[in-house]
Amino acid sequence: MRKKIIAGNWKMNKNLEEGMALASEVVNMVKDEYQGSAEVVLIPPFTHISAVSKIISDASNVFSGAQNCSNHASGAYTGEISTEMLKSAGASYIIIGHSERRQYFGEHNDWLAKKVDAVLGSGLNPIYCCGETLEERESNVHFGVLETQIKEGLFHLNESQIAQVVIAYEPVWAIGTGKTASTAQAQEVHAFLRNLISNQFGSNIANNITIQYGGSVKADNAKELFSAPDIDGALVGGAALQSRSFVDIIKAMA
Numbered sequence: 019m020r021k022k023i024i025a026g027n028w029k030m031n032k033n034l035e036e037g038m039a040l041a042s043e044v045v046n047m048v049k050d051e052y053q054g055s056a057e058v059v060l061i062p063p064f065t066h067i068s069a070v071s072k073i074i075s076d077a078s079n080v081f082s083g084a085q086n087c088s089n090h091a092s093g094a095y096t097g098e099i100s101t102e103m104l105k106s107a108g109a110s111y112i113i114i115g116h117s118e119r120r121q122y123f124g125e126h127n128d129w130l131a132k133k134v135d136a137v138l139g140s141g142l143n144p145i146y147c148c149g150e151t152l153e154e155r156e157s158n159v160h161f162g163v164l165e166t167q168i169k170e171g172l173f174h175l176n177e178s179q180i181a182q183v184v185i186a187y188e189p190v191w192a193i194g195t196g197k198t199a200s201t202a203q204a205q206e207v208h209a210f211l212r213n214l215i216s217n218q219f220g221s222n223i224a225n226n227i228t229i230q231y232g233g234s235v236k237a238d239n240a241k242e243l244f245s246a247p248d249i250d251g252a253l254v255g256g257a258a259l260q261s262r263s264f265v266d267i268i269k270a271m272a
């Protein structure tokens with residue numbers, strides 16, 4: 019059975035105090051209200067990871083993560099943060115190649131492949147993001163774009179490495195816009211991605227890899243999205259900034 023994972027990407031929101039309050043609320047509500055099998059991942063800004071990790075440490079189904087990392091292990095890279103630092107702060111997952119990193123910070127697939135290696139080298143799990151822009155979807159080149167993102171970012175891995183990877187499909191046109199991909203659109207892409215993994219790594223690995231959907235996931239569309247056979251959870255932005263809306267999304271996953 020593949021893992022279901024609901025992750026909340028806080029992006030550049032919440033000061034430390036607010037972040038700690040949000041993490042405590044989520045942990046308590048998950049304890050009280052959620053009997054399902056999904057893993058929950060809180061992904062705050064770097065400065066909060068250590069505190070959030072302590073808050074969630076008693077909950078067996080809640081983990082913490084980071085939004086980015088350096089591809090270097092250590093050294094003279096001012097302003098960068100290594101995977102070992104994130105691990106020592108308590109992170110289990112690291113988002114790699116979020117569309118905002120690709121778009122605003124020029125992160126390309128070859129660089130992201132190195133970041134994936136760094137995450138795996140520290141024994142952590144990358145959440146590798148892929149997704150097409152509106153223009154790419156409208157000109158019907160989205161499958162090619164997604165294939166290139168997956169091939170260049172992940173196909174150099176071996177079988178035991180790819181088994182540690184989570185994929186997040188996040189159509190850029192659905193992120194923060196209130197426009198969600200329809201369940202049929204998302205399912206079509208998720209099946210396509212799983213097939214790519216199957217062709218490269220075999221059906222066993224493909225059947226076990228977690229593929230999250232991201233892009234304006236809310237409590238009222240989560241249940242339908244999660245009913246699709248190839249959608250194994252969500253990477254949530256805006257709706258993860260409030261405990262009630264985030265926990266309602268978690269509860270939509272059986």
Ligand code: PGA
Binds near residue numbers: 193
């Ligand atoms: P959103 O963000 O839920 O606010 O659309 C998703 C993401 O960027 O991970």
